Amino acid sequence: MKLKTVELREFRNIQHSFIELGHGINTFVGKNGQGKTSLLEAIHLLGNLRSFRESDLSVLIRQGAEATQVHGVFDTDGLRSDLRVELGKPRGRLEKRASVNGKLARSSADYFSQKLAHPAIQFHTVALNPSSTELIHGEPSLRRRMLNQMLSAFDSEGLSVLTQVQRVIDHKSALLKEPNPDSELLHILNLQLIQLGAEVRQKRLFLLMKIAPIFQHFLGIIAPNQRVPKLGLKAPYLIQMTGHFDLPSVQDLEDQLHAQLAEKSGLERIRQTALVGPHRDDLVFSVDGPGDLSLAEVGSQGEIRSALLALKLAEIELFRKETPIRPVFLIDDFSSELDEDRRNTLLNYLNQSDLQVFVSSTEDFPFAARKFQVVEGEIV
Ligand SMILES: Nc1ncnc2c1ncn2[C@@H]1O[C@H](COP(=O)(O)OP(=O)(O)O)[C@@H](O)[C@H]1O
Numbered sequence: 001m002k003l004k005t006v007e008l009r010e011f012r013n014i015q016h017s018f019i020e021l022g023h024g025i026n027t028f029v030g031k032n033g034q035g036k037t038s039l040l041e042a043i044h045l046l047g048n049l050r051s052f053r054e055s056d057l058s059v060l061i062r063q064g065a066e067a068t069q070v071h072g073v074f075d076t077d078g079l080r081s082d083l084r085v086e087l088g089k090p091r092g093r094l095e096k097r098a099s100v101n102g103k104l105a106r107s108s109a110d111y112f113s114q115k116l117a118h119p120a121i122q123f124h125t126v127a128l129n130p131s132s133t134e135l136i137h138g139e140p141s142l143r144r145r146m147l148n149q150m151l152s153a154f155d156s157e158g159l160s161v162l163t164q165v166q167r168v169i170d171h172k173s174a175l176l177k178e179p180n181p182d183s184e185l186l187h188i189l190n191l192q193l194i195q196l197g198a199e200v201r202q203k204r205l206f207l208l209m210k211i212a213p214i215f216q217h218f219l220g221i222i223a224p225n226q227r228v229p230k231l232g233l234k235a236p237y238l239i240q241m242t243g244h245f246d247l248p249s250v251q252d253l254e255d256q257l258h259a260q261l262a263e264k265s266g267l268e269r270i271r272q273t274a275l276v277g278p279h280r281d282d283l284v285f286s287v288d289g290p291g292d293l294s295l296a297e298v299g300s301q302g303e304i305r306s307a308l309l310a311l312k313l314a315e316i317e318l319f320r321k322e323t324p325i326r327p328v329f330l331i332d333d334f335s336s337e338l339d340e341d342r343r344n345t346l347l348n349y350l351n352q353s354d355l356q357v358f359v360s361s362t363e364d365f366p367f368a369a370r371k372f373q374v375v376e377g378e379i380v
């Protein structure tokens with residue numbers, strides 16, 4: 001899979017731009033405020049239907065315009081395919097339309113599964129940007145989202161199980177808000193939650209088990225002197241992933257969920273919300289030491305950045321090893337993200353890999369297969 005061309009209309013400060021992309025490293029260089037991040041954000045939108053810096057997508061529409069459009073054309077051994085995402089705000093409400101090869105997707109899930117399954121597309125993006133450190137410092141929901149995105153792309157059943165379990169959780173939370181929740185229905189929802197939740201947890205753990213050694217490997221290259229944090233899933237007990245580890249059976253995970261639900265059932269009624277389940281899980285980076293501290297608590301900024309980069313590279317490598325997907329790597333603000341040694345290590349690695357990479361920077365740098373200048377929303 002290769003992203004051959006990208007066309008943007010009315011996207012942030014970019015009125016119209018059509019660019020032909022190269023294999024390997026593509027660089028976008030320009031001063032601040034020119035549109036570099038916007039371009040990477042548009043490519044990310046094509047892959048994720050989300051922005052990497054904004055939760056409200058309506059700000060992506062150029063000021064004064066009605067709608068924005070991102071169109072990407074892919075090429076795999078002569079097979080041509082395309083993805084299109086349009087955002088509009090017809091009656092003040094954001095409308096998102098995504099299509100694969102000219103056919104409108106029924107839902108985000110439909111778009112994801114189609115773009116991943118289509119042999120000429122198989123498009124997945126991994127982004128590293130200044131707000132990525134939030135992934136370690138910020139809310140658990142950010143880490144869950146990352147896990148979910150990975151899982152959805154990695155495992156064709158992943159997205160479907162995640163969607164189903166979320167539906168059950170929403171239903172249960174709504175029920176708990178009623179004055180007299182029907183206990184029979186609550187019981188049924190809990191049984192579904194146990195079954196689907198255990199499946200989600202097992203899939204998440206499987207993913208972490210796979211990614212942990214690759215993460216360790218990359219961190220060793222990027223920051224050889226850094227202690228390797230263990231990856232773990234807090235659910236709500238902590239399961240450590242680095243080192244020896246056996247994947248728990250679905251039955252074991254069901255039993256645990258059952259016990260957790262029983263323990264918190266009273267509290268759930270008082271708080272009127274679902275407190276137990278995979279929607280409360282967290283991905284943890286823990287550093288050895290007294291009390292097993294988390295990287296967010298004890299890591300220096302450099303250590304956190306290195307760990308993040310190692311995690312992103314591990315995610316890409318996992319896809320390369322286990323799926324036909326070749327993720328596209330988006331690195332925003334390259335010069336501010338990493339120090340010189342780490343930048344060189346990264347560039348060397350990327351340059352030798354078969355990955356398509358998009359890097360934005362205020363400074364020019366070597367290794368680019370194709371170089372673009374970004375000036376006031378124009379990309380040349
Ligand atoms: N919806 C929008 N409409 C018009 N301009 C916008 C919109 N959103 C952001 N901008 C402007 O686009 C410019 C480019 O932003 P950005 O891509 O973040 O720049 P860079 O990454 O090159 O520093 C900024 O000046 C910003 O104010």
Ligand SMILES: [Mg+2]
Pocket residue numbers: 033036037038332333
């Ligand atoms: Mg920027």
